[in-house]
Amino acid sequence: MNTVRPLFLALSALLSLALITLPAQAETLGMENRMAGSPSPYLRLHQDDPVLWQAWEDATLELARENDRLMFVSVGYFSCHWCHVMQRESFKNEDIAARINAGFVPVKVDRELDAALDARLMNFVQVTRGYGGWPLNVILTPDGYPLVGIVYMPPDEFDGFMERVHAHWMSDKDNLREITRQAALELAQLERARQAPVQGINVDELLDRFINASRGLADKMSGGFGNQSKFPQAAQLLALLEARQLRDEPWLDEFLTVTLDTIASQGLRDHLGGGFYRYTEDPGWQVPHFEKMLYDNALLAEVYLRAAEVFGREDYRRVALDTVHFMIQGMATGRGDYVASLSAVDDQDVEGGYYLWSPEEVRGIIGDEAWRVVQPAWGFDTTPILEHGHLPIIARSAAQVAELLGMEQDRVEALLEQARSQLMEARASRVLPVDDKVVVAWNGLTLSALAAAAPHDRRAAEAGAALHARMISAMWRDGGLPRALDAAGAPVGEGELEDYAFVARGLADWAAFTGDEKVWSQASLVAERAWQLFHNDDGWRPSRQPVLPGAPRLVHLEDTPLPSTSASLKRTTDRILGQVGHQALRERAAQAPSSLTRNLVETPFVHASQILYLHGLEGVDSGPSGTN
Numbered sequence: 001m002n003t004v005r006p007l008f009l010a011l012s013a014l015l016s017l018a019l020i021t022l023p024a025q026a027e028t029l030g031m032e033n034r035m036a037g038s039p040s041p042y043l044r045l046h047q048d049d050p051v052l053w054q055a056w057e058d059a060t061l062e063l064a065r066e067n068d069r070l071m072f073v074s075v076g077y078f079s080c081h082w083c084h085v086m087q088r089e090s091f092k093n094e095d096i097a098a099r100i101n102a103g104f105v106p107v108k109v110d111r112e113l114d115a116a117l118d119a120r121l122m123n124f125v126q127v128t129r130g131y132g133g134w135p136l137n138v139i140l141t142p143d144g145y146p147l148v149g150i151v152y153m154p155p156d157e158f159d160g161f162m163e164r165v166h167a168h169w170m171s172d173k174d175n176l177r178e179i180t181r182q183a184a185l186e187l188a189q190l191e192r193a194r195q196a197p198v199q200g201i202n203v204d205e206l207l208d209r210f211i212n213a214s215r216g217l218a219d220k221m222s223g224g225f226g227n228q229s230k231f232p233q234a235a236q237l238l239a240l241l242e243a244r245q246l247r248d249e250p251w252l253d254e255f256l257t258v259t260l261d262t263i264a265s266q267g268l269r270d271h272l273g274g275g276f277y278r279y280t281e282d283p284g285w286q287v288p289h290f291e292k293m294l295y296d297n298a299l300l301a302e303v304y305l306r307a308a309e310v311f312g313r314e315d316y317r318r319v320a321l322d323t324v325h326f327m328i329q330g331m332a333t334g335r336g337d338y339v340a341s342l343s344a345v346d347d348q349d350v351e352g353g354y355y356l357w358s359p360e361e362v363r364g365i366i367g368d369e370a371w372r373v374v375q376p377a378w379g380f381d382t383t384p385i386l387e388h389g390h391l392p393i394i395a396r397s398a399a400q401v402a403e404l405l406g407m408e409q410d411r412v413e414a415l416l417e418q419a420r421s422q423l424m425e426a427r428a429s430r431v432l433p434v435d436d437k438v439v440v441a442w443n444g445l446t447l448s449a450l451a452a453a454a455p456h457d458r459r460a461a462e463a464g465a466a467l468h469a470r471m472i473s474a475m476w477r478d479g480g481l482p483r484a485l486d487a488a489g490a491p492v493g494e495g496e497l498e499d500y501a502f503v504a505r506g507l508a509d510w511a512a513f514t515g516d517e518k519v520w521s522q523a524s525l526v527a528e529r530a531w532q533l534f535h536n537d538d539g540w541r542p543s544r545q546p547v548l549p550g551a552p553r554l555v556h557l558e559d560t561p562l563p564s565t566s567a568s569l570k571r572t573t574d575r576i577l578g579q580v581g582h583q584a585l586r587e588r589a590a591q592a593p594s595s596l597t598r599n600l601v602e603t604p605f606v607h608a609s610q611i612l613y614l615h616g617l618e619g620v621d622s623g624p625s626g627t628n
Contacts, residue, residue: 028052028101029067039486040110041435042078046087050097053108056117064105064142070169071144072104072162075111075118075136078435079278079291079341081351082152083135089155096159103166104139111136112340112439113483116496116543119560120551125149127187139165144549145180184550194599195539195555201596203615210604210611211243215251217605222284223259225605231279232263234299235559239608241306246615253311260307263300264319265394270355271378272392272423274326276300278344286385286393290352291344294331295562297323298445305452317456324453327446328463333436335489336470337443340435347431354432356389357423365426366419373415377401392423438485440475441498441562443467447506451513461513468510471503472522479529497542498562500530501569508572511579524582527573531588540566555597558606566592567609 034054035047046053054060056073064071074091076083090096100106111118111134118136124146126132131151138149148165150158169176214236217225224230237259244252263269266285269276275297277288304320307313331338346353359380363371375381379395398416402409450464474489475481481495481503507523510516534541539553542565557566573589576582594617600607 029063029069029105031063031101031105035108038110039484039490039492040078040113040437041487042076042083042110042112043108045078045084046091046108049087049091050094050101051091051106051108052097052101053106056107056109056114060105060107061144064140067105068142068173070104070142070147070166071107071140072100073107073109073121073138073140075109075114075121075138076134077111077341078433079293079343080134081289081291081344082133084345084349086135086152086158090153090158093155093159096155096162099159100162103162112435112437113493114547115441115483115498117547119542120548121146121149124187125151140548141177141180143177143181145177145184146548147176147180181549184548188550188552191554192552194602195552195597197593197595198598198601201601203596203611203617206596206600206604206611207243207246207615209601210239210608211247211249211252213605214240214608215249215255218251218255219283220251220255220258223255223262224283224285227283229279229281230268230283230285231561232268232276232296232300232303234296234303234561235563236605236608237303238299238306238563239612241303241310242612244310256307257311257313260304260316264304264316267391267393269319270326271394272355272420272427273330274322275330276323288352288391289344290355292331292342293561294327294338294340294439294442295445297327297331298442298449299563301327301449302452305449305456321453321457321460324449324457324460324463327449328459332463333438335474336466337438337474337485338446338467340437340439340442340484343433343435345433347433350388352386352391353388354427354430356386356391358389362390362419362423366422370415370419370422372405373401373407373412374419376404377412377416436487437492438489440481440484440495441502443471443475444499444502444504444506445562447471448502448509451506451509454513464510464513468507468519471507475503476522476526479525481526481529494544496544497530497534497540497557497569498565500526500533501565501572502562504530504576505568505572508575512575517579520576520579523572524576524580524585527569527576528582528585528588530569531573531585531591535588535592537591555593555595556600556607556610558599558603559609564607564609567613571613 031052031054033047033049033052035043038044109117121136121138122132124138125136128149133151135152136149137151139147141147150161153161219225219227225233225236240252240256262285267288268280268285275292278291278293278296279289281287281289301320301323304316308317308320327338330342333339345351362374362380366374376396378392380390384390398409398412402412447464447467450460450467453460454464474485481499482491483493483495483499486492504523504527507519507526511519511523533544536553539555540557541553557564570592573585577586594614600611604611
């Protein structure tokens with residue numbers, strides 16, 4: 001891309017320089033590893049690394065500036081498998097650590113606590129590399145401009161890369177400073193250009209573009225999008241469930257039901273304990289990465305509840321309620337709120353070890369009669385595709401097993417439920433690490449899921465009431481939200497746009513369920529504060545202050561694994577104003593343009609939530625200008 005060509009030239013130079021050894025005894029600036037006192041369980045995992053990790057804070061940035069030293073910023077999260085691999089291979093390596101400490105200010109970041117920083121760094125790496133992922137490792141100049149970024153690297157390759165970067169910096173600082181400043185400016189200009197209003201398109205055409213983009217990415221055989229790793233992409237599924245009410249697209253119903261049936265029956269879902277894993281490595285939904293994220297489960301519960309209404313499918317409602325029950329049983333803190341995630345690896349560092357079984361183990365637990373049923377029902381009659389054992393899936397329905405074995409279906413169902421209960425009891429003795437911080441935004445999404453489930457389930461209603469009470473007593477304090485609560489319930493960091501947007505959404509959903517005017521008022525206060533903190537005439541910013549130099553405000557924010565925060569807040573605000581006479585909020589919301597912009601036209605798939613919101617607005621110009 002011409003817009004970032006200077007940076008590509010810098011990258012080329014960095015990767016082609018001859019290796020110059022960095023002396024390990026260079027000055028470490030009096031740094032000490034500062035991870036021990038962190039509220040983040042992920043960061044505390046790095047407290048014994050020989051790398052002298054610093055926190056992402058003003059004092060660290062000042063340390064880098066005063067000493068004219070590059071920052072090595074490594075971003076990860078608790079349930080990230082490859083983050084743990086890189087820690088073990090590189091960050092625990094005394095020689096590699098010594099060279100990092102000697103040449104850089106090393107900074108460790110939990111992406112779940114610094115989501116806005118993570119998003120900016122990820123954008124940089126994706127633009128300059130063409131891909132992204134975690135661990136996300138970016139080297140910044142002392143002024144805070146991104147220079148070069150990588151994801152996981154094997155230790156020898158990583159060590160050489162770091163030495164080349166340092167050598168190039170030491171020999172060409174002034175030039176690299178200018179390159180990084182110019183690249184940041186050009187990248188910001190590119191982002192702003194993509195936010196410009198477009199002419200000659202209307203919201204109906206924009207909706208058609210989203211549907212066509214979805215059709216182009218749809219895997220019509222296995223469901224989901226793309227033909228490699230499969231993420232559920234809940235925001236797009238929710239948008240398509242809404243879009244099918246607006247368009248007669250015969251392929252869409254079949255695609256959605258294939259997708260929902262496959263996600264519910266194959267390897268993305270935990271068929272014993274409930275809940276969904278984050279993604280699968282394969283396009284057939286067979287081989288999961290085993291981390292369970294709170295936001296995935298909250299959003300997928302909503303997806304299946306909505307699909308149950310749209311398609312009249314009671315089995316979808318059962319999947320949704322099963323997911324809600326998993327969150328209540330497996331992710332609740334006991335204080336009314338919910339932890340961030342469950343690890344992909346068990347206490348023996350085996351990925352998926354908590355969820356996998358050998359046939360001998362299962363047969364010994366459940367007995368021969370149940371084993372005869374479980375084998376064909378849960379896929380134990382095939383060769384396992386995972387290294388450490390079988391992952392139970394729904395290989396055959398109870399009716400199919402009954403026909404296969406010549407048994408009564410009721411007996412098959414009883415034996416399967418008995419086996420599930422026995423295996424869950426056995427699994428309870430295993431150890432699964434938990435990221436016990438409470439991310440405020442994700443708890444907002446969870447309140448929405450509980451509100452959607454509450455009309456159908458008493459446990460969901462009780463859990464929703466407890467979470468609402470916790471939200472008001474521990475999260476919404478003095479007119480603001482923190483980013484998270486630590487394991488003791490103390491607030492951590494400043495709330496970001498997603499925290500305010502999804503808490504306001506959750507409160508509005510809970511108010512709609514309860515009919516409580518007081519909750520509508522609470523939602524209005526959170527929404528108004530979000531508009532005050534994160535929006536002005538130039539658009540949205542995901543955090544209160546720019547996390548990196550030159551980051552522009554944006555008119556429309558993308559869907560990520562989470563729905564667009566700007567679209568969510570706008571939709572929630574409209575709902576609130578239909579219930580509460582809040583003039584200040586009304587005036588704030590009126591400032592936000594509903595223009596159709598270039599990025600919506602060029603990348604409709606990742607703007608699904610925004611497009612569906614705009615399509616539902618009265619007053620969005622459907623004429624040739626495409627603006628209002």
